[in-house]
Amino acid sequence: MQSSYQTIAKGNYWLRNVRLETGFEYYNKDVIQTKTNLFCIEIEEGKIKSVKPNDPNSKAIDAKGKLMLPAFKDMHIHLDKTLYGLPCQALSPKRKSVKDMIAYEQEIIPELLKTSVERAEQLIDLLQNYGTHFVRTHFNIDPTSGLKSLENLEKALENKKDSFKAELVAFPQHGVYYTKSASLMEEVVKLESVSFIGGLDPLSIDGNIEKVMDFTVQLALDHHKGIDIHLHETGESGMKTINYLIDKAIENPELQGKTFVSHAFALAYLNTQEAEEIAERLAVAKVGIASSVPLRGKIMPIPALKKHGVNVLIGNDNVQDYWSTFGSGNMLQKANLIAELYGYESELELSRALGFATQNILPLNEKGEYQWPKSGDDANIVLVDASCSAEAVSRMSNVEALMNEGNLFWKN
Structure with missing residues (x-):
């Protein structure tokens, strides 16, 4: 992988201090904020085995409070x-x-x-x-x-x-x-x-x-x-x-x-x-x-x-x-561009725009109900320096770590 990354873990292990989205906060029926909390995540055989309440003192790998999102997919490239x-x-x-x-x-x-x-x-x-x-x-x-x-x-x-x-x-x-x-x-x-x-x-x-x-x-x-x-x-x-x-x-x-x-x-x-x-x-x-x-x-x-x-x-x-002078390779930038072009500006709309980078895998559904990650999901994730999906899209937040089929890589 790129020299700015290092291999952190493979196989079976735990992560602690992982930030996950848990629901929406509302004002007059409008979504105004995304609620999050810290959890422990168990990885086994390339899958997410379990999601548990956080134990900050465990010997698990420290995710440092970074937001966990589905890893991104680029569906047209050469x-x-x-x-x-x-x-x-x-x-x-x-x-x-x-x-x-x-x-x-x-x-x-x-x-x-x-x-x-x-x-x-x-x-x-x-x-x-x-x-x-x-x-x-x-x-x-x-x-x-x-x-x-x-x-x-x-x-x-x-x-x-x-x-x-x-x-x-x-x-x-x-x-x-x-x-x-x-x-x-x-x-x-x-x-x-x-x-x-x-x-x-x-x-x-x-x-x-x-x-x-x-x-x-x-x-x-x-x-x-x-x-x-x-x-x-x-x-x-x-x-x-x-x-x-x-x-x-x-x-x-x-x-x-x-x-x-x-x-x-x-x-x-x-x-x-x-x-x-x-x-x-x-x-x-x-x-x-x-x-x-x-x-x-x-x-x-x-x-x-x-x-x-x-x-x-x-x-x-x-x-x-x-063929093109442009093209950054950044799928969060694509999600950000779509949000800007089509006027997706609210907390809810920006959180939905993340789906263009993840190919429709989202932490919360439109009602704010928790749907990812769950036991049995593929362990393909990113850890992002953001408070929620809406911020990740609007600010094109930095990705700090990438996991592919349970193999975890972290930026130095």
């Missing part, structure tokens, strides 16, 4: 092709389209692959520094990379296995047919380590929505994988692709709950009624949206999606790479 660890490089004005970027990748990938293991590990370190223990990461499958991006990514993940986990998406970044990547996709989909089949702008890159989506859907069905496609296209083609995928999920129930559209920028251009209607369709088909949130002056209809029960995943996407 660990295999980061520039993190290299000199900062802003975007070039010469590369304006996705096809421009494909041509650029074809030039630089052979050189980047020489050090991609080390740079992936550095990016993982950065994510962990901000409390992320799990990611969904896309990796390039294209004639330039072959299977090398996957091989190097798997080496980096193996080196971080005690403190970090990932699910993998095979991503034809250069198009399925635009650069003849179909045969590579058919090869990689057979691998047990690959959980999802990706895709990219089927009309603007490959020239045919139906052909690309039918290929992707059939691969997923034949090999029992999920689907997570990148869709930057807006307007008619963007909406046609989203609706086509919804139809396929309705026709094939096996795809429901494990089919996602990443970015889905077309949704940001809809009026209120159109957004409500597509949100209903997405919810019925159990097709989720994976968003990196910002969109150059447009705002994604995340509240409408959530209202209708659409599974909305959040991720950093590009962290300081050649």
Whole structure:
């Protein structure tokens, strides 16, 4: 793990002086504050075994009154092709389209692959520094990379296995047919380590929505994988692709709950009624949206999606790479940005916004009833320098310790 962390404990042990949220305080039926108390937490075999009243004099590891929250998850990132660890490089004005970027990748990938293991590990370190223990990461499958991006990514993940986990998406970044990547996709989909089949702008890159989506859907069905496609296209083609995928999920129930559209920028251009209607369709088909949130002056209809029960995943996407100058790796920053964009300012609303960083695992439900952690929960936690979830989101509080499957790491 990152040099600023040290391994504190593995296996079976206790923590004392752990701050947990216990309920809300109300004034005229409005939540005005979050109540907390100190507890002892027992860890066993990667699980939370018990939550007990605090014993400040016990020989357990001292959590120093830090707030315990669920560890964070980044659900859309590219660990295999980061520039993190290299000199900062802003975007070039010469590369304006996705096809421009494909041509650029074809030039630089052979050189980047020489050090991609080390740079992936550095990016993982950065994510962990901000409390992320799990990611969904896309990796390039294209004639330039072959299977090398996957091989190097798997080496980096193996080196971080005690403190970090990932699910993998095979991503034809250069198009399925635009650069003849179909045969590579058919090869990689057979691998047990690959959980999802990706895709990219089927009309603007490959020239045919139906052909690309039918290929992707059939691969997923034949090999029992999920689907997570990148869709930057807006307007008619963007909406046609989203609706086509919804139809396929309705026709094939096996795809429901494990089919996602990443970015889905077309949704940001809809009026209120159109957004409500597509949100209903997405919810019925159990097709989720994976968003990196910002969109150059447009705002994604995340509240409408959530209202209708659409599974909305959040991720950093590009962290300081050649696709984007921005991207901090901080999921609390993403939750903070969402709160600011959509006006989530109250104690209750800010506490709910934490769910965008934890993928909906929250210490208290909307009624203020205790729901996490409980015996049997996975021991994936962070200890944060904050008084409550609302403060952690509003102030993007520092993460002091990270636990992955019961393995505890603490900043020096």
